[in-house]
Amino acid sequence: xxxxxxxxxxxxxxxxxxxxxxxxxxxxxxxxxxxxxxxxxxxxxxxxxxxxxxxxxxxxxxxxxxxxxxxxxxxxxxxxxxxxxxxxxxxxxxxxxxxxxxxxxxxxxxxxxxxxxxxxxxxxxxxxxxxxxxxxxxxxxxxxxxxxxxxxxxxxxxxxxxxxxxxxxxxxxxxxxxxxxxxxxxxxxxxxxxxxxxxxxxxxxxxxxxxxxxxxxxxxxxxxxxxxxxxxxxxxxxxxxxxxxxxxxxxxxxxxxxxxxxxxxxxxxxxxxxxxxxxxxxxxxxxxxxxxxxxxxxxxxxxxxxxxxxxxxxxxxxxxxxxxxxxxxxxxxxxxxxxxxxxxxxxxxxxxxxx
Amino acid sequence: xxxxxxxxxxxxxxxxxxxxxxxxxxxxxxxxxxxxxxxxxxxxxxxxxxxxxxxxxxxxxxxxxxxxxxxxxxxxxxxxxxxxxxxxxxxxxxxxxxxxxxxxxxxxxxxxxxxxxxxxxxxxxxxxxxxxxxxxxxxxxxxxxxxxxxxxxxxxxxxxxxxxxxxxxxxxxxxxxxxxxxxxxxxxxxxxxxxxxxxxxxxxxxxxxxxxxxxxxxxxxxxxxxxxxxxxxxxxxxxxxxxxxxxxxxxxxxxxxxxxxxxxxxxxxxxxxxxxxxxxxxxxxxxxxxxxx
Numbered sequence: 001x002x003x004x005x006x007x008x009x010x011x012x013x014x015x016x017x018x019x020x021x022x023x024x025x026x027x028x029x030x031x032x033x034x035x036x037x038x039x040x041x042x043x044x045x046x047x048x049x050x051x052x053x054x055x056x057x058x059x060x061x062x063x064x065x066x067x068x069x070x071x072x073x074x075x076x077x078x079x080x081x082x083x084x085x086x087x088x089x090x091x092x093x094x095x096x097x098x099x100x101x102x103x104x105x106x107x108x109x110x111x112x113x114x115x116x117x118x119x120x121x122x123x124x125x126x127x128x129x130x131x132x133x134x135x136x137x138x139x140x141x142x143x144x145x146x147x148x149x150x151x152x153x154x155x156x157x158x159x160x161x162x163x164x165x166x167x168x169x170x171x172x173x174x175x176x177x178x179x180x181x182x183x184x185x186x187x188x189x190x191x192x193x194x195x196x197x198x199x200x201x202x203x204x205x206x207x208x209x210x211x212x213x214x215x216x217x218x219x220x221x222x223x224x225x226x227x228x229x230x231x232x233x234x235x236x237x238x239x240x241x242x243x244x245x246x247x248x249x250x251x252x253x254x255x256x257x258x259x260x261x262x263x264x265x266x267x268x269x270x271x272x273x274x275x276x277x278x279x280x281x282x283x284x285x286x287x288x289x290x291x292x293x294x295x296x297x298x299x300x301x302x303x304x305x306x307x308x309x310x311x312x313x314x315x316x317x318x319x320x321x322x323x324x325x326x327x328x329x330x331x332x333x334x335x336x337x338x339x340x341x342x343x344x345x346x347x348x349x350x351x352x353x354x355x
Numbered sequence: 356x357x358x359x360x361x362x363x364x365x366x367x368x369x370x371x372x373x374x375x376x377x378x379x380x381x382x383x384x385x386x387x388x389x390x391x392x393x394x395x396x397x398x399x400x401x402x403x404x405x406x407x408x409x410x411x412x413x414x415x416x417x418x419x420x421x422x423x424x425x426x427x428x429x430x431x432x433x434x435x436x437x438x439x440x441x442x443x444x445x446x447x448x449x450x451x452x453x454x455x456x457x458x459x460x461x462x463x464x465x466x467x468x469x470x471x472x473x474x475x476x477x478x479x480x481x482x483x484x485x486x487x488x489x490x491x492x493x494x495x496x497x498x499x500x501x502x503x504x505x506x507x508x509x510x511x512x513x514x515x516x517x518x519x520x521x522x523x524x525x526x527x528x529x530x531x532x533x534x535x536x537x538x539x540x541x542x543x544x545x546x547x548x549x550x551x552x553x554x555x556x557x558x559x560x561x562x563x564x565x566x567x568x569x570x571x572x573x574x575x576x577x578x579x580x581x582x583x584x585x586x587x588x589x590x591x592x593x594x595x596x597x598x599x600x601x602x603x604x605x606x607x608x609x610x611x612x613x614x615x616x617x618x619x620x621x622x623x624x625x626x627x628x629x630x631x632x633x634x635x636x637x638x639x640x641x642x643x644x645x646x647x648x
Contacts, residue, residue: 012463047551069550076551082544086566096552099562147552 001025001183002046002151007055009045016041018055019209021202023151028177029185030194030201030215034230038207039187043153046185048072059150075144079156081136083128089139090115090124096147110146118142118172134165141172145180152176154186158193170196191232194219203227221349228273228351234310234320235274241266248345256316258343259292262350271351278347279321281311282340283331291342299337302328313341407624414621424618429603434626437599440515441583444522445576448530453572456531457560460538479528487592490521494593517594522583530579537571538564573641577634584627 003022009015016038023029023046031039044050045057048069057065064072075096083092093114097107115121118138128136137157144152157173158166174197177184188194194201198215203222211218211227222228228236239253241264251258251270264270280291297315309328311321319341323333333339414421424430455475462468478486494501494511501511511517541564549559565572587601595602600623608616 044547047547049547049550068555069547070553070555072551074551076548078544078548080542080544082542082548084545084549084563086563095549095554095562099549099552099554099558143548143552149551153551 001027001060003058004045005056005058007045007052007057009041009050009052009054011041011050014038014041014207016045016052016207019204020055021209021212023183023185023200025183026181026199027183027185028197028199029183030198031185031187031204032189032191032194032201032230033204034189037204039189039204040155041207042204043076043155043185043187046151047074047076047153073150074153075147075149075151076153077137077140077144077155077157079159081128081133081140081160083131083136083139083143085128088125088127089120089131092128092139093143093146095143100147114142114146133160133162134169137161137165137169138172141176145176145182150183152182152184154184156187156189158188158190173197191219194231203230205230222273222351225271225351228271228349233273233349234276234322235272235279237272237274237317239270239272241268241270249350251350254317256295258348259345260348260350261345262352264350264352269353271353273349273351274319274343274347276310276320276322278343279313279319280342281313281321281323281327281331281333282342283333283337284340289342290344292345293348294340294342297339297341299333299335299339301335302333304328313339315341319343410617410621410624414618420614421618421621424615425622429598430600430619430622433598433600433603434623436515436518436597437584437601438630440518440522440599441526441580443519444526444583445530445580447519447523448527448579449572449576452527452531452575453534453565456534457538457564459531460535461543475531476528478525483525483586483588484592486525487521487589490517490524490589491593494520511593513594513596515594515597518590518597518599521590521593522586525586525589526579526583529582530575533571533575533578534568537568537575540571541567570638570641573638577631577638581627581631 001022001024004019007019008017014036019042031042033039041050045052048064048067048071052065055065056063059067059072083089084095087095090111094107094111097110102110112121115124118141120135120138120142123131123135123139128139131139137160141157154173158169161169170193173184173186176182177197186193186197194215200213201215201218202209203211203218205226211223218227219231222231222233225236225238237253237258239251239258241249241262242252242257243250243266244262244264247261247263249260249262249264249270251260251272253272258272260272262270295315297313297319300312300314300318302312303310304325307325309323309325311323311328311333313319313321321341327333331337331339459468459472459475481489491512492498494504494517496502496505496510496512504511509516511520545563545567546559549563550556554562584599585601586599587605590599591602591605598606600619604616604619604623607619
């Protein structure tokens with residue numbers, strides 16, 4: 001639907017470098033990256049608010065690089081809501097229809113429907129300054145949807161909301177994507193949001209697109225160490241392949257040997273990515289198991305967080321496991337407790353150094 | 356223990372005097388920084404108040420003379436002319452200065468922008484006579500702009516347009532700089548959202564940016580108008596006639612003496628104070644939503 005073909009642009013000291021990506025109709029596309037990586041600039045470039053210095057932007061195969069924002073069929077919702085403070089909620093929602101010359105009566109009906117749909121009809125005559133964050137966000141979304149955009153652009157829409165409002169808003173977005181069939185591009189730095197909403201995603205770091213593809217692929221099988229680190233994989237270990245038997249490799253990590261599935265040849269430098277969820281802890285021997293990586297270790301720390309706990313174990317290399325608090329209690333895990341740690345070879349994602 | 360006694364007991368305890376208790380109270384609870392700031396600020400306001408009280412005392416001692424002078428057609432005509440010319444200058448500033456202020460507010464820093472900003476500020480730093488001379492040389496009958504304009508019937512020397520153009524020149528930085536500040540306070544995100552919702556650049560400006568800057572436009576206009584009607588040296592260079600109020604006071608001072616010129620001055624003070632007070636009151640109710648941006 002919309003494609004970036006080697007797009008580069010500079011804004012002061014910041015620059016987007018050679019970005020190529022494709023967003024298809026119906027995608028819920030996530031752009032993730034650390035703060036200052038250029039996510040919002042990329043979003044604004046899709047909206048036509050920045051003109052690239054090099055490269056092309058294509059919409060349905062036609063070049064729109066120089067097309068102004070008002071002609072692109074996109075709607076943008078900023079993190080700060082950006083509601084027009086001089087207009088009531090109803091006027092805000094109606095704005096796009098008004099400037100597009102939609103007949104007053106028709107626009108009024110359309111706005112009434114949207115206000116009801118987003119549960120903000122009781123706020124119609126209020127000014128944005130008097131609304132809560134969640135209410136403002138709903139108004140901003142209703143205003144964007146009112147113009148029936150081809151692509152809805154969302155700039156970290158959840159970051160300023162409290163957890164309860166976040167959940168409600170996520171449900172709203174899921175409904176919007178599912179029922180309206182909208183193509184949505186969302187900027188975020190939350191892996192959880194990407195898990196819940198994204199169908200495809202791109203990772204951008206320092207103005208460069210470092211990974212792009214299906215959301216589950218990027219989240220579970222990152223292409224580089226920096227992507228793995230950014231998307232929050234808890235255990236990232238650098239090592240060297242010592243042997244490979246038909247794709248079943250042995251990797252030396254600081255003297256410890258891990259078994260993992262990869263085509264990397266012996267001698268090749270690799271990075272192992274292990275989710276904390278995939279690390280199993282047992283007290284006692286526990287060595288007879290189908291898990292290919294079983295090793296003895298000692299608990300270094302236990303950090304409880306709600307119903308779960310993050311347990312760090314030193315087994316020559318330090319690994320993090322996520323357990324339920326009940327498990328921690330049942331196993332009586334405290335710093336210093338000797339444990340046996342196991343990880344299935346299939347749970348290890350191997351990043352090869354040249355990838 | 357002593358603090359409790361201070362805050363609850365209104366009567367001095369044995370051996371204490373009210374003076375010592377107040378000293379202690381002041382020492383503990385007074386923010387001396389704010390007190391000194393107030394004293395220094397009051398000194399500044401005091402000079403203005405003293406000057407007004409001085410002239411008022413003299414003038415109100417002879418109200419018959421004051422009323423006689425204030426009611427003359429020269430004074431009334433001159434006040435109307437001054438205020439009218441100032442208003443015309445401000446209208447022209449709104450028309451031409453607003454786009455300039457917007458461009459300055461939204462353009463990225465560059466050497467060119469710095470040069471334009473300096474040019475906008477030139478009337479602020481020039482002596483008023485120099486500003487008047489610049490206007491005269493450009494708009495006199497043989498001037499670069501004055502010559503072609505007088506050919507089409509628009510004369511500036513000793514004419515109303517000359518007064519307006521001189522006022523416009525000296526007042527322009529006040530309007531442009533205030534307006535630019537107002538535009539800078541409107542978040543660019545609002546404009547970006549309006550654009551993606553289908554508004555072109557001008558529609559965005561008209562429906563979002565300008566309404567949110569109305570308060571600054573109003574303040575800039577009032578400041579510029581105040582500066583314009585107070586101008587003397589800049590105006591007399593190109594338009595000694597018709598008499599604006601400053602010229603009339605000067606003329607009266609040099610021909611009739613201090614008595615009459617002082618009465619005219621006091622009349623102008625009263626009228627100006629009344630008008631500016633009203634204008635400031637009106638600002639309170641304009642663009643309230645602007646505070647929420």
